Amino acid sequence: MLDIFFDSLPTATVLYSIVANIIRVIAIGVVPYNRRPSAATAWLMLIMLEPIIGTLVFSILGSNKLNARRQRIQRAVNRGLKAMWLDTPDTPPNELLPEGLERVIAMNRKMTELPSLFGINRAISSDYQTSIDQIIHAIDESRYYVHMLFYIMAKDERTTPIFDAMKRAVDRGVRVRVLYDHIGSRKYPGFAEMREFMTNNGIDHHMTAPVLPFDGEFNRPDLRNHRKLMVVDGNVGFTGSFNMIDSTYLDEQNVALGRHWNEVTILLNGQIVSQLDNIFALDWASETNETLPVSIPDAAQRQHISYVSRHTDDEMNVFQLIPSGPGYAEEPNLRLFTTLIEQAQEHVAIVSPYFIPDTPLMQAITSAAYRGVEVELFVNERGDQMMVDLAQRSYYEPLLDAGVTIWLWPQPEILHAKFVTIDRQVSVLGSSNMDMRSFGLNHEISLLASNGNVNRDLHKVLRTYRTKCTVLDRDRWGRRSWVTRYLESLMRLTSALQ
Structure with missing residues (x-):
């Protein structure tokens, strides 16, 4: 038996060598296609060194394209955004912008369908607790809906007041919708308990790009939704670098070292908030197949106009929201x-x-x-x-x-x-x-x-x-x-x- 095994080794080696060389030749023509040179070079080096393993990894992680269903939703939303903003100019009329910015805004619009709009910067915060307090206040002021999307969400001692505010909002009839990234959030303590709390309290919540192959939900583990945003009643918007988790990220080593995360967030009013809602609607449709209305109730619109009228001149900015990711090939x-x-x-x-x-x-x-x-x-x-x-x-x-x-x-x-x-x-x-x-x-x-x-x-x-x-x-x-x-x-x- 051993003699047969050892006699077969040269044949297996020759076959492996032939297959490996065929893979290498094919990879030279396939890998660089529509890929930046640095990425193509790195992939080719991996495949040249380990043809079988490299090809397997490349087949799983080598393309950043969304699956067919998500691509259809992205195209449909882009068509809707184009129609929605069709009569809106690239830049607000009679607004003198810095040299060259109009061309940048036009470029962005060609890639994303979103024009620039007026908006009010209510506050830029670099204090962690201040950002949390702003979120809680906005939720407590909500009358119609709250939309939240965070890469990382955890229900911990510091963020529990936010979840309590969401519960209070639901109790008074506000529709609360929440998105959070599956891979980004699941590793933190209390993930199952957080989901149970939201389910039990009427908060409509979904994971973005879930990796659950046994439940029929498989998305590439490296294509993540890293966005952070919140919209309340179409009036108040929030974005920045902040994740909804304690500033230590609940890590014992971070606590021992005194390591905290430092963020910057912006609190917005005005027209630009509608674009944050557009992006939330895109991500919501991608996870639920539900199309959200793009308008807000008339009463909320009147409240919005009244609210926006109370500002100083320097608070009014020209904004443009630029979404990006696997759904936008132009980067x-x-x-x-x-x-x-x-x-x-x-x-x-x-x-x-x-x-x-x-x-x-x-x-x-x-x-x-x-x-x-x-x-x-x-x-x-x-x-x-x-x-x-x-x-x-x-x-x-x-x-x-x-x-x-x-x-x-x-x-x-x-x-x-x-x-x-x-x-x-x-x-x-x-x-x-x-x-x-x-x-x-x-x-x-x-x-x-x-x-x-x-x-x-x-x-x-x-x-x-x-x-x-x-x-x-x-x-x-x-x-x-x-x-x-x-x-x-x-x-x-x-x-x-x-």
């Missing part, structure tokens, strides 16, 4: 960031906990610095994800060489805010990081703002960051060990596998 958030930075003349500030740019974005940032634009990058001294942290460090040296100032948020805390300011005139804030996961795999929303107080408020936040952060020294950074450099390069390569 709207990446194009937005790259175009704005290419147009910068004086100053760029980038705040991103996860910074892994693709080549055009990296070139836009370094080119801005080389032509004399003051460029600041705010990142964590030590990130919460080791592989991502190492990958993003591989970009620091060319940034420093170009003259970019890199501010390090001191460990053990985590700077989780995500926003960009350009020339102190234009800002973008929302859920999107400056990394390839946010550009190609995650569903994100980014809020473009100009002509109001958003830039002023974000620069106030930046001033507080500078007092807390330290500047990365070029000479000290150049003295890190070869082992560290090797690991950075390795993680940079793996980060492109999408």
